[in-house]
Amino acid sequence: MQSLVATRSELLDRRRRAVFVSQGRDLLKDKRTALVREFGRHQAKLLSGLELLRNRSVEARRRLDEGVAVCGPEPLASGALSAATGISAQLTSRTVAGVRVLELRHGRVRSDPPGRGWAPALASVHLDSVATAYEELLDSFLDLCAVELSVRRLATEIAQATKQVNGLENIVLPGCTMRLARSR
Incomplete structure (x- = not known):
């Protein structure tokens, strides 16, 4: 065990350390509060987006099954291969209390029937229906990533911030104040 030196300068030094630890704890609490606020904002977006993604996924699968039943798998596979196009995307970030939060902006996913790569007069209505459903699904997916x-x-x-705050409150700060009480 460390021996305690009961001098005025030691007491003042320990008081300064206790104040310094308290200030650090308060800063970490402020950081945690800002992060929780941002988390709540993103969580609401995520939950509503997941529900939309689920609904669009069910609808796209229903349309695909219907298209396969009516047209067969070959025309749909052929249409999928001819419709392969790129989507532009831009990933940006901003910082919230030292944490990078990402934002994704993407180009238009939905395309009009002539822009899909097949002749609208030769393609089935079901092919367009399946393509539209999966374009909507991809749009929702990109919004959620x-x-x-x-x-x-x-x-x-x-x-991590909660662990740090708890460590300062329950271990470091009581250790500083306990030493202060013993040195008096």
Whole structure:
């Protein structure tokens, strides 16, 4: 065990350390509050987006099954191959209390029937229906990608800040004040 030196300068030094630890704890609490606020904003977006994604996924699968039943798998596979086009995307980030939060902006996913790569007069109505459903699904999916990644990062940082605050409150600060009480 460390021996305590009961001098005035030692007492003042320990008081300064206790104040310094308290200030650090308060800063971490402010950081955690900002992160929780941002997490709540992203969480609402994520939950509503997941519900929309689920609904669009069910609808797209229903239309695909219907198209396969009516047209067969070959015309749909052929249409999927001819419709392969690129989508532009831009990933940006901003910082919230030292944590990078991502935002994804993407180009137009939905295209008009002539822009899909097949002749509208020769293609089945079901092919257009399936293409539209999956374009809507992809649009929802892209909207959700960056939100989910940001929510995961924010949750990790909130947990880390909470551990740090608890460590300062329950271990470091009581250790400083206990030594102060013994040195008096």
